[in-house]
Amino acid sequence: MPKRMLVPYLALCLLPAAAHAEGAREPDVVRVGQQETVQKDVPFVPTREETVKRMLGMAGVTKDDVVYDLGSGDGRIVVMAAQKMGARAVGVDIDPERIREANDNARRAGVTSRVEFRQQSLFDAEIKDATVVTLYLLPSVNLKIRYKLLTELKPGTRIVSHDFDMGDWRPDRKESVGDDTVYLWIVPASVEGTYGLTVPTARGETPATLTLRQEFQDVSGTLKLNGKSLPLAELILQGDAISFRTAEGPELHFRGRVEGTRIHGNVMPSGGQSRAFTATRNGSGS
């Protein structure tokens, strides 16, 4: 199906009555065994080479990455990641015909030792070793796998999507390539909660409570210190790296890394020396 057909296809997906219009789109069902058939969630529409390059470029793919293409089609993203960037790459596609094509393409490109194609549903795929995930699916399918991506991928994993966003999960970057759009997200660590810590003040090390609220990578919060709740400003969460400062009261700049239920890092009082801190999320058993 050419790309110009994806918009009518989308319209059909959104209009269930029209979805039965005969011959309007390629079959949704693919044969995976003698008797067995499975439902496809997205038709095969390949990404243009220039857009594949931009997707891998925006994700900053290098030889140290493990790239997963969920719904990998003829394997072009996986093959380019291995061939041009020297990455290890895995393609997942539900359609056995696409898997055969992708394996042929990998052989022709001489990258079979660095790539693997798995014939399975992307919803069942084990993806936790990915450092980059690429997608060209549909808006509804992106929303359906969003929770899986947020909970199974390591903080800092980059996700790039051709043409379709993730609803209210704001992209960290968005670029146009001709008629195509590429979105980039960096999987944020989970930081929402209340943490106990001590911070350096004029009275010495002082107990404090850090409260963080989170919507994807957007974080807000307060630091309760000496009975006062101080708002925080300039909160930045990128993967597992977090930084913020107090917006009122004693000026304190925090920079740290999230490791499970703890944040480790340095806190710098205005005019003072940087000191190490560990904030421990309440209810984490220590």
Ligand SMILES: C[S@@+](CC[C@H](N)C(=O)[O-])C[C@H]1O[C@@H](n2cnc3c(N)ncnc32)[C@H](O)[C@@H]1O
């Ligand atoms: C739009 S194509 C994208 C192909 C390739 N990623 C690219 O960008 O060139 C979507 C692919 O997803 C596959 N697909 C559809 N539903 C799937 C599912 N539930 N699990 C895995 N793959 C699926 C289709 O067979 C098709 O090859």
